[in-house]
Amino acid sequence: MNVQQSKTAIIEFIKVNKIYPPDVIALRDVSLAIKPGEIVFLTGMSGAGKTTLLKLICAMEQPTKGLIEVAGHDLGRISLKNMQLVRQKIGMAYQDFKLLPKLTVYQNIAMPMEITFTPPKTIRDRINYLLDTLNLHGKADIKPDKLSRGEQQRVAIARAAANYPPILLADEPTGNLDRENSDLVIKLFAQLNRAGTTLIIATHDPVLYKSYPAQTLELSQGQFVFKDQATPKTATGE
Amino acid sequence: MNLHLSSIIVQTARNLKHTWGTQLMTLITVSLSVLMFSFFFLIFLNLKQAGGQISKNIRLIIYLNNDIPAAAQPQYIQKIKSFNKVDKIIFKTRNDALRQLRQQLGKDGDVLDDLTAGFLPPSIEVYPARDLVSLAKIKRFSDFLATLPGAQKVQYGHKWIERLSYFTQLIRLIVLLSGGLLVLTATFMVSSTIRLTVVSRNDELEILHILGASKSYLQMPLIIEGLLQGVIGSGIGLLCLYFLFNYIRSRFTGPGLMSIIHFSFLPPPTTAAILIISILLCTTGSIISIRKFLRF
Structure with missing residues (x-):
């Protein structure tokens, strides 16, 4: 991670401000550059701006001021078609999961792959793999409201990871998980990262960000307060 | 795809x-x-x-006071056709009418033996064009035909034709x-x-x-x-x-x-x-x- 502008960055923020009406400042002059394949932890207290930053990356929110580039596209000037392509490159695991209650676990996870017209067999194989990896065997045909919060969270992560996205954003991915299931999630993230996925993980969990040799950015009141190199305790979570 | x-x-x-x-x-x-x-x-x-x-069988019969001489018939035809399209126009003299009646009576035709041809009026039978638009206009056509020189009255099945047209x-x-x-x-x-x-x-x-x-x-x-x-x-x-x-x-x-x-x-x-x-x-x-x- 490099706070300086970088031509090779996959995600770049230049003096980004986000103010929610009437005058709630979520982000203030935030600049960052993340290279492809990096892992970045975003930490900070609730309301520090972590979720807002993730939402800006996937263009769910528009900045009040500043420039955001993702995968080489200026999100402020991007065409609708390119916006769709950029979004297809991003997997997002939301804090509130955003699972569709009418669809089964299988159908929820299949969504990003269906959008990109992935062959049904590939979808089936990928979903079976993800369900196994995240300890969700036998849950494919269940509706999300029949699952525990921890299981719902893992389904949301499976959906974010389904399409091998070049960028994966995870908002509190282990917030509802016990240690054992957190490790499964981390193992999956590490696997994706080895395949080239850039990971940006917003978390409160010190065990998570202190266990990996990744960049940690702390946000406070919408600004980065410090950055440091995490201790390389377990390099890939494996 | x-x-x-x-x-x-x-x-x-x-x-x-x-x-x-x-x-x-x-x-x-x-x-x-x-x-x-x-x-x-x-x-x-x-x-x-x-x-x-139905219009195939429809005809308007104009009963006349007197027979129309052959020389005057083209004028009648022209006048009738100027108002409406027609398929056929037949002129019938008093003798034609009597002959037709005799045919219709068949074996009982002898009841007419003592009668002269003069008791039946001459007529013109007009067969209008066979489409419903003409059918609907038949009332007006009939009124027009009644104004022809020598016309006594015009007959056709106007009631049911009007009902069909209305329906x-x-x-x-x-x-x-x-x-x-x-x-x-x-x-x-x-x-x-x-x-x-x-x-x-x-x-x-x-x-x-x-x-x-x-x-x-x-x-x-x-x-x-x-x-x-x-x-x-x-x-x-x-x-x-x-x-x-x-x-x-x-x-x-x-x-x-x-x-x-x-x-x-x-x-x-x-x-x-x-x-x-x-x-x-x-x-x-x-x-x-x-x-x-x-x-x-």
Whole structure:
């Protein structure tokens, strides 16, 4: 991670401000550059701006001021078609999961792959793999409201990871998980990262960000307060 | 391409499954509208055809004071034809009339032996053109013929002709009204159903949008829904009409008026046109709703 502008960055923020009406400042002059394949932890207290930053990356929110580039596209000037392509490159695991209650676990996870017209067999194989990896065997045909919060969270992560996205954003991915299931999630993230996925993980969990040799950015009141190199305790979570 | 199609079909099937109650109601409404419109249209077409058949036998008889000399007949013909298209004009003298009456009486024709030809008036028989438009104008035609020089009176089966004409006009009006109803129900019902689908699937559509679904990926299943409503709804409506038509034909054929009228079903081009128009209306309803309510 490099706070300086970088031509090779996959995600770049230049003096980004986000103010929610009437005058709630979520982000203030935030600049960052993340290279492809990096892992970045975003930490900070609730309301520090972590979720807002993730939402800006996937263009769910528009900045009040500043420039955001993702995968080489200026999100402020991007065409609708390119916006769709950029979004297809991003997997997002939301804090509130955003699972569709009418669809089964299988159908929820299949969504990003269906959008990109992935062959049904590939979808089936990928979903079976993800369900196994995240300890969700036998849950494919269940509706999300029949699952525990921890299981719902893992389904949301499976959906974010389904399409091998070049960028994966995870908002509190282990917030509802016990240690054992957190490790499964981390193992999956590490696997994706080895395949080239850039990971940006917003978390409160010190065990998570202190266990990996990744960049940690702390946000406070919408600004980065410090950055440091995490201790390389377990390099890939494996 | 196949993957695109199968993925969109999966989406459509999912929509239909989640909103099947509303879809069914719309399907019934579209079917009934198509049935109603095509039923009245079928009656109208058959009446029009019947009018043509009946008009073959229609003639207006102008009874005259005196025989018309052969030299004057072309003037009469020209005058009659100037008002209306006619198929045939026959001039009958008093002798012709007597001969005809004798023929009609057959064996009892001898009752006429003591009578002279003078007791029957000469006449002109006018056979108007065989279409319903002329039939409807017959009253005015008759009034005109009554003004010809030497005309005493004009006779034709005016009462039932007027009734048939009135009834045909009424059916024409009903066809127009039911056509309007078909347009309204097909467009607005489908539009409302798609709106409900959009509202009920709003969360899903929003997530699909965030995940990078293209505009066509979001819209196509909804357009296909409208299209299916048109295909299935009009198909059921026309099928019901076909069964109804066969039932009526088997029950009501026999002597009398029904034996004169040859009932026939809608011609294939008309059936295809009703089907295509219904599909277009339902698809239009779907597109209207998408443009209005789909925010992505």
